[in-house]
Amino acid sequence: MTTPPRDPMLELLSADGPDPDHAEALMLYGRLVGTWDITNRYRFAEGRWRTAVGEWRFGWALGGRVVQDVLHCPEFHDRFPGTTLRLYDVTTGLWRITWISPKLPSYFAQTGRPDGAGGMIQEGTDAEGRRSRWTFTDVTPVSFHWQGFSAAPGGEFELFQEMHATRR
Template sequence: MTVSSRDSMLELLSADGPDPDHAEAMMLYGRLVGTWNISNRYRYPDGQWRTAAGEWRFGWALGGRVVQDVLFCPEFHGRYPGTTIRMYDITTGLWQITWISPKLPSYFSQIGRPDGAGGMIQEGTDSEGSRSRWTFTDVTATSFRWQGFSAASDGEFELFQEMHATRG
């Protein structure tokens, strides 16, 4: 089979729902599938906090074995969004997670898992090798809170970004 057009590639990438063999486990992030309006607060390198509105879209991909999202916040990223791929690893029960934003450029590699309180926690490293932690808390069918932390020089995590999301 030859993929000859962009539409064909997107058809191969997208999925209608979770892989039935692992549907329950896939719902950790699968419950976020859909469109979310976000209020985004981000700390710039100069220490100042800036806010902007945006959109976060989550969808099923690669045979329903992946939850992929596209985060678009025009005031921060211009017209260049970023994407996260979250793959459930059936051998470990954990999630392998990669975020990329080519325009910045920025990427993170993380491991995700339930946080024990109905949310999710992801830990790993950023493109410079610094430790990172992202959390999804207060997750309901209509809203959630996301926070991004990076390790400071003393090893403690510091908040660098926070988003409040509501279903679009």
């Protein structure tokens, strides 16, 4: 059996590592590059929580200025396939973040930064205008904890999803 040729678009999209001109700043999210096994706990609209296992892959993209991820959780696959693009903005020192899930459809636009405790915090809005906050905490070379919060305008943040990740 012959291996099909690599897709030319994917060759242009992927990068071997961070842009050397900004490598240190890019490692805020770049340290996540690789494959992670996850336990994903998600609260559905009716308030019921469900837990599933899956994987979360992070990689360098677009000249090493973007960290892109794909989250795959087979039990939620029909409901939650999606990808996140995290672009380091060299003019502001912040991260411009977009998450999309075409099947839902769903969209988040956020700004990310260090949280001051070794993790990251991302804040913004979803497609319906609800405020969002995503956090990466307890980040080590082999594990991290991710939490997703949402809030109605003027409301308090409520946890809707959390994942524990272990590097494969």
